[in-house]
Amino acid sequence: MPLHTEPRQRRHPKQLRSRLMVETIVEAAGQVFTESDFETASTNQIAERAGISIGSLYQYFPNKDALILAVQRQHHDEVLNVVRTAMERSQELPLQDAIREIIGANLDMHLKQRRLHAAIEAWIPANSKLVDRAGFQEEMASTVMTFLSQRSDVPQGAHLQTAVFVIMNMVKSVMHAAVQDCNSVPDRDQIVDRLTVGILGCLAEQTGERR
Known part of the structure; x- marks a missing residue:
């Protein structure tokens, strides 16, 4: 269902390495959402596309809702x-x-x-x-x-x-x-x-x- 409450990003990166990781995650999310239906796309797919672990993704984004907002x-x-x-x-x-x-x-x-x-x-x-x-x-x-x-x-x-x-x-x-x-x-x-x-x-x- 459409978003109604704010799924806040968990961490706001300050170091260059962290900022680059967030940019990579958001770019990967955009690619996955483009290729798949948003409802069926998964955070595991996005983490795999970004080349990181699902745990690393969750350090910055708690769920797909937070990701589509970033996109x-x-x-x-x-x-x-x-x-x-x-x-x-x-x-x-x-x-x-x-x-x-x-x-x-x-x-x-x-x-x-x-x-x-x-x-x-x-x-x-x-x-x-x-x-x-x-x-x-x-x-x-x-x-x-x-x-x-x-x-x-x-x-x-x-x-x-x-x-x-x-x-x-x-x-x-x-x-x-x-x-x-x-x-x-x-x-x-x-x-x-x-x-x-x-x-x-x-x-x-x-x-x-x-x-």
Whole structure:
């Protein structure tokens, strides 16, 4: 059943060797959750994939719930890194091409690990306080706002903050929907095309009065 109480990580490593072990365990957990259903995956499988004893794993993580939370936190970091890297690559591109580059990179990352992302969405409720989703959203919004504010081909003004809000939620909804059904294969290019059109519409300068 989905998580409702916090399965705390037992130890927070301070030494480099311990930090590397935790990173290895979390990486192994992500791989196992990607290949297997979360419910049937075991901590023994994860320990074996990480190349450590089950006792060493339990020194840091008491159960699978603690591990999937750690994987979710790592996922947030990966999404931010992918988006920022794509923004850096596309700084000199025309706006439409830049948006396609960023959306495409984000979607590709999600589609590559659809089973893992679907497990995260299924097992960590949207209203859960176990993961700092609000903090992630704020950091992503700031990243998007900074990127758009620095472009001369994006109309600047008070509407931009609202545009970023709509863009963020539109992209999030589509990304989550794309990974929900692991048995279907969405048309990657069509998704990127339609999201690009939607984002360009959000960024267009609003003129005239509403009727």
